[in-house]
Amino acid sequence: MKTYQPRLLQDDLYSIPIDEFFKSAFSVDCVIFGYHECELKILLIQRGTEPYENYWALPGDLVYPNEDLDTAASRILNDLTTLTNIPIKQVKTFGKVDRHPLGRVITIAYLALVEPADLAPHASSWASQTQWHSMNDIPQLAFDHREILDVSLEELKTRILQEDIWHRVLPEKFTLTQFQEVFETILGKAFDKGNFRKKVVKYKFLRKLAEAQTNVSHRPSLLYTFDANRFQEMKANGFSFDF
Amino acid sequence: MKTYQPRLLQDDLYSIPIDEFFKSAFSVDCVIFGYHECELKILLIQRGTEPYENYWALPGDLVYPNEDLDTAASRILNDLTTLTNIPIKQVKTFGKVDRHPLGRVITIAYLALVEPADLAPHASSWASQTQWHSMNDIPQLAFDHREILDVSLEELKTRILQEDIWHRVLPEKFTLTQFQEVFETILGKAFDKGNFRKKVVKYKFLRKLAEAQTNVSHRPSLLYTFDANRFQEMKANGFSFDF
């Protein structure tokens, strides 16, 4: 039988059949955060099969033999939501030996931030249901998914400062207050209105429109749009919010 | 034959034999940076077997069936250097379908920064040699290791600002100039001496000693030590250098 002699251990007398190394698998788990009106949510599925039957879990799947990791993550996200072209990026790989009861399965966690309204209409017809959960009320999760969620939340806090993912959870035209609320909710702290605006306006990638809100029982707010090109330029030069 | 019906694709008629998912493997590749006197180096091995025989490559190995990912990374690093207890942390997982010519092998990249003097004495007796290479003169690398190296260098630049990994490449007692040089070399830019000192001293985790350099043909520099406890405290509160 063909064996694999670990290359780096010259004094190691034992050897492991190479087949043993190919008795493992890898999956992708998607941490899909949803933001809407000052609330941060997380998309969970309820498992319909063992192991962890009936537990809530992060949506995930084994990676197909001829499928790239990023592609697998996009596939899962596209199956769950009606959105397309959502950027979904790797967070970290979780690979403890005993993390999966049925064998050696490591999982690569991916992160996305979306508008929670956009859930796939066929979701309810699945054996396992799909549901948005408030981040303030997370049920017990299958596998090591709680740890994955915690790590991903920290990563979200970092990325919201560096990338334009907040853009996906705001309408095309939005107020500076809505913009501020996204950061306050996700980072979990409040900012001074005046100072926040001053800082944000000077970056010049929020473009003030001639329009304003209507039907509000207070002074209407001016609307802004996002200049993605200008943002990309600045990001290429190392831009990051310093909230 | 038992098959795996992808859970998330209800309309998907085809199914894949579950064995197919277990015909893959995962490896760990270590990006071991070395810093010494204003030079950044990278530890490479020369491959003794196909594929990519004779190519230089990042040191790596398949992960043992009952071995955690972090443990595998530490094992590889410990086999190559005489050091122990070196922190080595995950960077990213690389998993393109065609990245390995012999099958589906994804790899988890790990990053460490060490003092390059500490190379294992038995290294030269291996079939494949081990060598420090200057970052200014990297040979062609096997697999997608060049991409892994590039991504890891960026990660190193981020981590040097957030963690105390620079501590491992400085002597127990060091000068502020030595301290500054680490950052200048890794970040690739120069800092004003006076301003750098002012900023660093006020953080209070570098403790000034009563000692000074000897046998230098200029004014001797005062020596400092690192107060790791104080640094950890500050890090817990979100500290990061803003160079």
Next chain:
DNA sequence: TCAAAAGTGTTATAGGTACACCCATGT
């Protein structure tokens, strides 16, 4: 006494923080 690098001081400017105040709208 000179070169070399250590170490300190000065100044102008920019930016952040806290807070007060006025504005436009619906009820």
Next chain:
DNA sequence: ACATGGGTGTACCTATAACACTTTTGA
């Protein structure tokens, strides 16, 4: 007229950057 949130201005303080200057050693 008043409650509500939008929007702006100011004054203080701290941080930063650029640069000049002094100090201590070995040769």
